[in-house]
Amino acid sequence: MKLFHYHFWTNRVEETENYYRKLGFTVAARYAMEKGTVTPYHPPLEWKDFRENALIFRIIEVRRGKVNITFGAGKKPIFDHIGYLVNEEELAQICNRADVMGWKAETGARRTFIFTPYRFKIELQTRKDTVSDENISISHMMIKSPHTSIKRDLERLFHRNVDELLIEEGEQLQLQEVLINGVEDSSKDPNKVIVTGC
Template sequence: MLFHYHFWTPFVEETEKFYVDHGFRIVQRIGKHQGEFQSFNPPLKWEDFREKRVFFRIIEARKGSINITFGSGKKIIFDHIGFLVPGKEQEIICKNAEKMNWKVDRGERRIFISTPYDFRIELQTHEYLVDSMEDKMEEITMETKKEGLAEDILYLFSKPVKQLNTIIGNTVTIREAIMNNFPVKQAEDPNGVKILNGGFQ
C-alpha cells in the first residue's frame, strides 16, 4: 500500500500549515539547533521555536493511513515514496531490486531502495506509522525525466501498482496525489503537489 512521500523544502513551516489546515496532525518534529538534534514535537507550536532557526531533519504529518514527511532544504527536492508491505513481501521486493542492480539499504526500522530515476522507495512493515485505514492515498502521479518507471515498478513488486501513475517531464517529483476524505475538491501544497479529493461530489 502506497502511504507516504517525503520532500526537502525551504517552505517547512508553510508545508506544515498546509497539511494541518487540511486535516492532518503533526506527530513529530526533529531538527538541529546549535549543532544538536532535538525534538520540537507538539504541543510545541512554531511560535515557541521559530526564532531559533531550527534546521528540520523531519516533520511528520498523518491523516488516517496517509503519512507525509518533509524537512529543511535550500530548494524543493522530492526524495522518496513509501509503501507499507507485509514482511514476506518486503523480502521478495528487495530480491527483485537486487536482480535489477538497484541498491538496497537495509536499516533497522525500514528499507530504502535507490532507483535510477533519482528518487528512492521506502519499504515499511510497521503499521504503527499510520493512524487508521479510514483515509487513504488513492493514487499519485509521478513525473520522471526518463521512460521505464512503470515497467520497473511492475517487476519490482511482481504485480501492477495501481496507486502509481507516471509521466515524463523535466524534473522528478510528485505532480498529483488523490486522497479520499480530503476536505476540499483540490489544493496545491507549497512544494507543487496538487492534491485532489477522490470522492468529492
Template sequence: MLFHYHFWTPYLEETEKFYKDNGFRVSQRIGKYEGEFQTFNPPLSWNDFRDKNILFRIIETRKGAVNITFGYGKKIRFDHIGFFVSLEEHNKICENAITMKWLVKKGEKRTFITTPYGFRIELQINADVVDAATDIAEIEELTIVTKVRGLQNDLSTLFNTPVKNISSIAGEEVTIKQGIIKGILSTDVVDPNGVRIFNGV
C-alpha cells in the same frame, strides 16, 4: 499499500500548515539545534521556536493511513515514496530490486531502494507509521514526473504485480505532479511544494 511521500523544502512552516488545514496532525518534529538533534513536537507550535536557528531533519504529519514528511532543503526536492508491506513482501521486493541492480539499503526501521528515476522507494513493515484507526484517509494515486520512461513497468517487476496507484509522465524535474488522497478536507489544492491534491471518493 502506498502510504507516504517525502520532500525537502524551504517552506517547512507553510507545508505543515497546509496539511494541518487539510486534517492532518503533526506527529513529530526533529531538528538540529545548537549542535545536536532535538524534538520540537506538539504541543509546541511554530510560535515557540520560529526565531531559533533550527535545521529540521523531519516534520511528520499523519491522517489515517497517510504519512507525509518533509525536511529542510534550500530548494524543493522530491525524495521518496513509501509502501507498507508485510515482512514476506519486503524480502521478495528486496530480492527483485537486487536482480534489477537497484541499490537496497536496509535499516533498523525501514528499507530504501534507489531507483534510476531520481527518487527512492521506502519499504515499511511497522504498522505504527500510520494512524489507520483514526479515519479513512489513504493515498489512492500519485502521478510522478520522471526524466526517463519505464517507471510503471519497473514497478510491476519490483513488486511482482501491477502497481496501479502510481502513474508517471515525462518532464524535466522529478517530482510528484499530483495526488488523490481519500479523506482530506479540501480538493484541487496545491501544497507549497507544487503537489496538486484531489480528494478521493
C-alpha cells in the same frame, strides 16, 4: 502492500506544515538540527515556541488516517521518495528482486530504502504504527519524470501492476499530484504538489 507515504525537501517548512494541518493532518514529530545534535520539537510545542531559534528541521512528520507525509529543510522543493506499507514476506521478496535488478537496498531498524536509478527512493515500511485506522488513504500519485521506463521497472520490482502510480513524461523529476480518499477539495501545497480529494 499499500502506498501510504511521500517525502520531500522544502524551503517552506512552516508553510508546508500549516497547509497539511488545515487538511486535517496532525503533527506526529518534529526533529531539528541544533548545534550538531538532533533535537525533538514535537507537539504540544507550536511554531511560536521556537520560530525565533532559526532551527533547521531535518524532518517533520504529519499523519492522517493511512497517509503519512514527511518533509525537511532544503534549499528548494525536491521530491525524495514514496513509501509502501509491506509485510515481512513482501519486504524480503522486494529486496531480493531489487538485488537481481542491481538496485541497492538499505535496511535499517525502522525502515528499508530501495534506491532506484530514477533519482527517487522507495521506502518499505513494516511498522503499522506509522498510520492509523481512520479511513483516509492515498488513491493515486502522479509523478513526472524524463524516464519513461519507471512504471515498467517498478512493476518488475513489486511483481504486480502499479496502477496507483501514474507516470507522466516531464523535463525533471517531480511529484505532481496526490489523490487522497477522504480529503475534500483540491489545492496546491507550498511545494506545488496538487493534493486532490477523491
